[in-house]
Amino acid sequence: MPSNQLMVTTPSDLEIVMKRVFDAPRDLVFEAHTSCEHMRNWWGPRKYEIVDCDYDFREGGSWRIVHRGPEGEDYGFRGEFREIVPPERIVWTFEFEGMPGNVSVETLSLEESDGRTTLIATSVYETVEARDAMLDTNMEEGAAETWDRLAEYLTEVATRK
């Protein structure tokens, strides 16, 4: 049985690529990306609630999603839709409001095979610094990494290929 696990790779200094298979036809996976109503049902970690959403899904339209964490903290994300080719491609920009000006361009491509859909999300940053700055925002938590987890992680990374 093929795995539906998320694969994250950094094929170049400016990119982050994510790949994931879904047991659903492509038009449905595409549709799930087209409105606030859909996004509310899945975007972001479960413990975060979407408290604000604007989603003008057309080329040149903009989007903004604010979600609230368990301690009541709000995080805003925004961008604009650059290219929309149903049901195979969406190109949009992504900016975390906590780091204004650091804008990445994300291309979502959807490929269908045997009723299953492979989603490939390629995020391209303008500079290495911009990509790494984005990475830095994820560093505040979990500072106490143990050797056990490190070994686990290494084994996982080593066996991934």
Add this chain to the structure above:
Amino acid sequence: MTASLDRTFAALADPTRRAILAQLSAGEKTVTELAEPFVMTMPAISKHLKVLEVAGLVSRGRDRQFRPARLEAEPLREVAEWAHRYREFWEESYDRLDEYLEELQGRRKEDNA
């Protein structure tokens, strides 16, 4: 930190180097010991070690003859933390999307019935 994270990613991009790090997570090892599980010459392993050393992922002991390699956890910890959080966000989002798609498919079938 950003430049070093880049170097870390570059060093981790190679499967042999990741395997070497996995071995070192169990403790110090000499080049001979490290070369054992690979179909690779010791000079080839030494080359990989050098890349890992420059990236700060590995340090070498003083013992002139053996110079055992040791894992340096800090840069890896940084990558692991990032990878963990970034993955977490999207892993969870996409798991939720999975469930939501199932729900949508169910609804679609009902509509067609």
